[in-house]
């Protein structure tokens with residue numbers, strides 16, 4: 001079997017077309033969905049991610065603001081900036097690009113963002129809402145993974161999904177979102193004994209470890225759907241995921257490439273969340289009139 005390639009760029013474009021319609025409807029009411037991105041320091045990878053997020057906003061006619069702060073910024077100055085954006089009516093979504101410098105407490109920063117503007121879906125209120133099945137801003141990468149699976153017509157109900165990785169921003173919420181879709185979920189991580197024993201049972205295998213070649217042919221069941229969230233560099237400096245793509249594509253039924261798989265979906269989901277935030281503000285304003 002040679003796996004079908006799940007084209008994240010194509011799926012993203014299809015979803016962005018729909019989002020564009022929603023943006024147009026908001027623009028017609030003089031509401032310009034606005035995203036503010038705070039970038040602290042000089043990390044080159046973060047700069048690239050942030051530039052891509054801004055471009056996606058601009059391409060759709062949205063308002064986009066970049067706030068660049070020095071690596072030495074104090075935690076209280078950063079929180080003051082977030083508060084300013086929390087109170088700024090032209091901003092519907094706020095994103096603080098991670099990682100942050102060591103002297104800044106990431107948890108305090110995430111909690112300073114208004115949950116109603118937390119388009120990353122990292123605030124504990126949104127995580128709690130997600131876990132209890134309430135309407136929430138969903139974390140963009142796992143949200144993108146589930147949307148991808150839906151787009152290609154994978155029915156998740158009753159399927160065994162195995163998530164490898166347990167980070168707060170990808171692994172843990174990916175498992176939760178798959179559970180919300182009625183999959184049976186197993187989490188594996190760096191301390192799991194006999195990783196292959198578990199991953200070989202997966203109908204859907206999500207690799208979110210951050211280490212290349214974690215998933216090889218011996219880890220995958222024939223016909224499994226393999227989603228690679230990893231973003232690593234190989235010895236030649238080329239981008240690669242957590243999955244040994246050449247080996248696994250001979251076994252899986254579907255596979256995401258790196259680059260061009262999950263990556264484009266993350267930004268699309270961020271835009272979707274920002275437009276949703278703007279729509280919610282509109283709804284609140286309308287209800288206040290009545």
Ligand code: GUN
Pocket residue numbers: 095096097098099120140141169266
């Ligand atoms: N750094 C790497 N991925 C992300 C993300 O999805 N959101 C933020 N804020 N920072 C990140």
